[in-house]
Amino acid sequence: MTELGKQLQGVPTPIDGMVLFDLPVHGDARGWFKENWQREKMTALGLPDFGPVQNNISFNAEVGVTRGLHAEPWDKWVSVATGRVFGAWVDLREGPGFGTVFTAELDPSRAIFVPRGVANGFQTLEPATAYTYLVNDHWSPDATYSFVNLADDTVAIPWPIPLENAEISDKDRAHPLLAHALPVLPRRTLVLGANGQLGRALRARLGDAPHIEYATRADLDLTSPDLGTARRWRDYGVIVNAAAHTAVDAAETPEGRAAAWAANVTGVAALARVAAAHGVTLVHVSSDYVFDGSSERPYREDDPVAPLGVYGQTKAAGDAIVASTPRHYIVRTSWVIGDGSNFVDTMASLATRGVDPRVVDDQVGRLTFTDDLARGIAHLLDTRAPYGTYNLTGAGEPRSWAEIARRVFELTGHDPARVTPVSTAEYFAGADAPVAPRPRRSVLDLSKIEQTGFTPHDADTALAHHIAH
Structure with a gap:
């Protein structure tokens, strides 16, 4: 159940530049309301003014839908509109942080800023979950992407639902292991x-x-x-x-x-x-x-x-x-x-x-x-x-x-x-x-x-x- 009444705050994570945010959610018998993205307040708390240009939504009908792990050449503001997910992120940027992992549950009262080059994945924990993300570049087939396998033992993500029981696309199952993942170069x-x-x-x-x-x-x-x-x-x-x-x-x-x-x-x-x-x-x-x-x-x-x-x-x-x-x-x-x-x-x-x-x-x-x-x-x-x-x-x-x-x-x-x-x-x-x-x-x-x-x-x-x- 979504926690109501949180104070807006950002919490650093072990991945450089990635920040987990608590979001105030206001609710009553009718439902709830939140400011999912508020530039002035969030940049004042240290969120980069990353200039989003596109909003994407992934709707997932069943529990156990698992997607990722994808690292794109843009920053993302990830949140949940309805439902709940277990989120997992792996730093694929070239440098000393390569391979660093962070996991957290997200519901409508939590969001996370994911820097360019950090692989993003999630597993739904409730049916009818809508996973949303603002990005600061338009999708392009010419962009360079990087991936890491959901089941990589060196990454060792503790998925709540075993991957053999999860709903995963063949494409996501075929992603390379971390040892063969393409490091994302700086801009x-x-x-x-x-x-x-x-x-x-x-x-x-x-x-x-x-x-x-x-x-x-x-x-x-x-x-x-x-x-x-x-x-x-x-x-x-x-x-x-x-x-x-x-x-x-x-x-x-x-x-x-x-x-x-x-x-x-x-x-x-x-x-x-x-x-x-x-x-x-x-x-x-x-x-x-x-x-x-x-x-x-x-x-x-x-x-x-x-x-x-x-x-x-x-x-x-x-x-x-x-x-x-x-x-x-x-x-x-x-x-x-x-x-x-x-x-x-x-x-x-x-x-x-x-x-x-x-x-x-x-x-x-x-x-x-x-x-x-x-x-x-x-x-x-x-x-x-x-x-x-x-x-x-x-x-x-x-x-x-x-x-x-x-x-x-x-x-x-x-x-x-x-x-x-x-x-x-x-x-x-x-x-x-x-x-x-x-x-x-x-x-x-x-x-x-x-x-x-x-x-x-x-x-x-x-x-x-x-x-x-």
Whole structure:
């Protein structure tokens, strides 16, 4: 008999991410009423906001009907409308939890959240039982499923009714044993801009596991009208957008302006639509150029943007779009140095070739090395930090470009006095092509990301390491 008057509460289970819920059921002589799924109340208790899109019901006429064990590539909210079941779940996700088992009885006063990749099965304990589940993807024949046999001795599920006396389909009886079950891989991670400096650093950090995918513009064009169907997007958990139009001076030309808006706004908007529609976490890399550089203190994440040039305008617009998606990390950075053409390596080359450069001394900020940027992005994802905007640069004392150039000369064994400091106006005086305005102060406040447990590397120390290697 259904228990009435329970308090809504969630109870963790031995399977990671799977939560058993008690549901308040209100009854009288007419019958009963319950809120079977209430997003606001249940997410407040820790249930993932998993975004269901389909509701399925399995009606079972007799006692002993046994179904499962099926692991699908979507999350499920499982409950009972009428009757009672013995439920069994086996974790088939790749990782240390593989093979973990949990069982519980469900009636209308109990429900359970079953994460993607956890096999679901049940046995009816009363006639006319209706077993229901909300899922956050539409059924698809193209999806990858995994199964485990109901009678597997290593799983050892204590079915109340012996399986030889149960009503089971031939298909369910033929499922593989746990030793031969196909592990369910995590949802895929897609890194865009794979050939760029940050893209290469992300590959070094994330590796080449089967569920990690890297793409260039040739592989996936964000401006294509077919983007929405270019992948089975429900199979993706994370998209890291490390691609952008970063030619800040070229963006001031008519052709460059169009290219910057296409890559940094139109493409980002299309990507945001995909992420929002399919429950994907979107990581978007932004820039100090969204600020005008007039602040005497480090910029915080919630400071108003005030971009000076076209590039900064497109990045600010892209940030606003990404911020509208439910699951997002906007990672603002500055003065990025990585594997490829960059300021530090250019200065080292000039020093070696005997060239004495003129370098601006009225722009102040911190270097950010791509391995640190990739490490910070991985940290936000691994720790499931609260969604939002995070500043991420190197730590330590801010420097001007001229100070950094002199330090590069010193670290490479050359006289730092060979670097001549000049103002930005002097440096670009007489330029033949359009020049983008630069923020004079690009120092970003790092306290928010530090509060998540991430410690950025000191920029001066990272510079010395970069030169040494």
